[in-house]
Amino acid sequence: xxxxxxxxxxxxxxxxxxxxxxxxxxxxxxxxxxxxxxxxxxxxxxxxxxxxxxxxxxxxxxxxxxxxxxxxxxxxxxxxxxxxxxxxxxxxxxxxxxxxxxxxxxxxxxxxxxxxxxxxxxxxxxxxxxxxxxxxxxxxxxxxxxxxxxxxxxxxxxxxxxxxxxxxxxxxxxxxxxxxxxxxxxxxxxxxxxxxxxxxxxxxxxxxxxxxxxxxxxxxxxxxxxxxxxxxxxxxxxxxxxxxxxxxxxxxxxxxxxxxxxxxxxxxxxxxxxxxxxxxxxxxxxxxxxxxxxxxxxxxxxxxxxxxxxxxxxxxxxxxxxxxxxxxxxxxxxxxxxxxxxxxxxxxxxxxxxxxxxxxxxxxxxxxxxxxxxxxxxxxxxxxxxxxxxxxxxxxxxxxxxxxxxxxxxxxxxxxxxxxxxxxxxxxxxxxxxxxxxxxxxxxxxxxxxxxxxxxxxxxxxxxxxxxxxxxxxxxxxxxxxxxxxxxxxxxxxxxxxxxxxxxxxxxxxxxxxxxxxxxxxxxxxxxxxxxxxxxxxxxxxxxxxxxxxxxxxxxxxxxxxxxxxxxxxxxxxx
RNA sequence: GCUCUUGUAGUUCAGUGGAUAGAACAAGGGACUCCUAAGCCCUAGACGCAGGUUCGAUUCCUGCCAAGGGCACCA
Numbered sequence: 001x002x003x004x005x006x007x008x009x010x011x012x013x014x015x016x017x018x019x020x021x022x023x024x025x026x027x028x029x030x031x032x033x034x035x036x037x038x039x040x041x042x043x044x045x046x047x048x049x050x051x052x053x054x055x056x057x058x059x060x061x062x063x064x065x066x067x068x069x070x071x072x073x074x075x076x077x078x079x080x081x082x083x084x085x086x087x088x089x090x091x092x093x094x095x096x097x098x099x100x101x102x103x104x105x106x107x108x109x110x111x112x113x114x115x116x117x118x119x120x121x122x123x124x125x126x127x128x129x130x131x132x133x134x135x136x137x138x139x140x141x142x143x144x145x146x147x148x149x150x151x152x153x154x155x156x157x158x159x160x161x162x163x164x165x166x167x168x169x170x171x172x173x174x175x176x177x178x179x180x181x182x183x184x185x186x187x188x189x190x191x192x193x194x195x196x197x198x199x200x201x202x203x204x205x206x207x208x209x210x211x212x213x214x215x216x217x218x219x220x221x222x223x224x225x226x227x228x229x230x231x232x233x234x235x236x237x238x239x240x241x242x243x244x245x246x247x248x249x250x251x252x253x254x255x256x257x258x259x260x261x262x263x264x265x266x267x268x269x270x271x272x273x274x275x276x277x278x279x280x281x282x283x284x285x286x287x288x289x290x291x292x293x294x295x296x297x298x299x300x301x302x303x304x305x306x307x308x309x310x311x312x313x314x315x316x317x318x319x320x321x322x323x324x325x326x327x328x329x330x331x332x333x334x335x336x337x338x339x340x341x342x343x344x345x346x347x348x349x350x351x352x353x354x355x356x357x358x359x360x361x362x363x364x365x366x367x368x369x370x371x372x373x374x375x376x377x378x379x380x381x382x383x384x385x386x387x388x389x390x391x392x393x394x395x396x397x398x399x400x401x402x403x404x405x406x407x408x409x410x411x412x413x414x415x416x417x418x419x420x421x422x423x424x425x426x427x428x429x430x431x432x433x434x435x436x437x438x439x440x441x442x443x444x445x446x447x448x449x450x451x452x453x454x455x456x457x458x459x460x461x462x463x464x465x466x467x468x469x470x471x472x473x474x475x476x477x478x479x480x481x482x483x484x485x486x487x488x489x490x491x492x493x494x495x496x497x498x499x500x501x502x503x504x505x506x507x508x509x510x511x512x513x514x515x516x517x518x519x520x521x522x523x524x525x526x527x528x529x530x531x532x533x534x535x536x537x538x539x540x541x542x543x544x545x546x547x548x549x550x551x552x553x554x555x556x557x558x559x560x561x562x563x564x565x566x567x568x569x570x571x572x573x574x575x
Numbered sequence: 576g577c578u579c580u581u582g583u584a585g586u587u588c589a590g591u592g593g594a595u596a597g598a599a600c601a602a603g604g605g606a607c608u609c610c611u612a613a614g615c616c617c618u619a620g621a622c623g624c625a626g627g628u629u630c631g632a633u634u635c636c637u638g639c640c641a642a643g644g645g646c647a648c649c650a
């Protein structure tokens with residue numbers, strides 16, 4: 001149990017003992033005062049008013065002398081309706097720092113989700129289409145949730161579900177054949193290094209052209225039929241280009257360092273899905289209405305879900321139902337999470353209701369996030385108002401290299417590239433994660449290209465600074481027999497308290513599925529550290545003090561590294 | 576029309592049924608012969624509107640206003 005959790009439990013026990021009640025006050029009732037002047041932790045007495053028939057202020061005053069203290073909780077003080085407790089900072093510092101330096105990368109992890117198997121689906125891209133910054137938000141959120149849930153003890157199976165079989169593929173193939181035929185096989189100077197990216201550009205062209213060319217619609221329909229028949233030249237071309245997109249996704253995943261245990265494709269589930277729909281229709285679970293096959297969910301207030309078009313062709317739920325069932329049957333999961341943007345909230349309510357009616361009792365969760373907008377308005381393939389992942393990454397990487405070159409004239413290319421990659425990745429991910437999921441991101445490219453303020457680079461820089469100190473110190477110090485009473489500055493106490501809170505942040509982030517909790521925490525920690533850094537010296541302090549400060553800042557570095565790790569961001573040694 | 580989400584400083588965002596509503600950027604000012612200035616310190620600036628519940632509401636409820644999403648053959 002993390003030290004702060006133990007302290008809270010002790011305080012709750014002591015308060016209950018003083019009141020001669022059992023479990024009246026819980027560890028979770030304790031809060032952190034807004035100002036350290038008040039104390040280190042606090043019990044608001046409002047909730048006790050009814051049970052004790054006294055005012056909150058009276059309760060505080062009544063309790064203040066009656067709490068049994070110990071070596072860490074050394075004083076109590078009633079301020080109005082709050083009962084405040086003060087810690088022995090030396091003991092706390094020792095407890096927290098030793099815990100961090102001993103647990104290392106394990107500091108902050110817990111086992112809440114022990115023996116629970118969770119499948120999480122995200123980065124559901126479309127082949128033959130552009131991968132834009134909306135997808136980037138999805139994949140960063142999904143990856144962070146995966147890592148946060150693992151830190152909370154769950155067994156995670158991250159998967160991606162690629163839609164390779166929709167009308168969008170036919171549109172792209174039509175434009176490819178109509179305008180880019182001569183580039184078959186495509187030359188590198190046309191496609192760039194990434195043919196999937198090239199297809200994305202073609203898709204945008206297709207949308208543009210189809211807007212003004214009515215006859216083309218029929219041609220696209222024909223191509224779609226040919227793909228569905230799974231034979232002929234169109235199908236062959238579909239197979240070939242599908243691979244380009246899939247390779248493109250793999251490249252993106254690799255660049256971002258994001259791994260999936262399994263990638264599903266719509267084309268692999270559609271046939272089984274059609275069989276399933278046939279069976280369900282025979283059982284009258286699905287019905288015919290206005291020519292289409294639907295699930296009538298009106299009595300659950302969920303309207304109707306259209307499963308097959310009037311012409312008998314499949315809509316999205318067909319493959320999705322089939323896949324959902326495979327997830328439960330084959331992978332034996334306890335919980336199925338879908339990370340998909342908020343526009344599909346109703347869709348998932350309907351899908352889950354159908355699965356529930358089919359007797360699947362496992363927990364199903366749609367983690368919705370809002371979309372990404374540009375200052376000029378919604379991103380749209382049709383109008384070409386899109387920032388693709390590839391374009392953004394290129395810009396961020398360039399800017400990152402530029403900043404490095406400004407500061408480190410003597411670095412070689414390899415080193416610059418290595419560090420620039422980490423800074424660029426951090427920047428992309430942090431921008432997507434630092435905003436709560438129910439807020440639309442109005443994506444400002446200039447903000448993404450900044451490396452100061454509330455950014456990943458600030459956190460990486462903080463870590464690099466600590467690294468720089470410790471690298472210089474290593475030779476001179478052994479870390480045995482640290483005297484923690486040398487950490488007597490108030491800024492040190494604040495830093496230690498912040499470090500102690502990290503395990504509960506990991507817990508809350510997991511419970512709330514909220515990586516921005518981690519981002520915010522790390523930023524506050526880094527701010528406290530940087531303030532401290534400017535107020536004292538580490539290396540030039542007297543030996544005993546230097547040793548104590550050194551272990552403190554090493555603990556800060558460890559927590560920064562752990563927390564950034566949960567967001568999929570790497571620290572850099574030097575920048 | 577029904578329904579979901581959002582409305583906090585010039586901008587982009589945090590936050591809480593209670594102790595002084597926090598940051599970042601932008602603006603203005605400052606420190607540095609000191610471990611990385613991608614840093615630090617200081618100043619100025621905000622809870623859409625109206626009711627209700629409460630000892631207490633920016634937070635909960637209702638209504639209104641504003642922005643955006645979803646609602647039968649898109650994914």
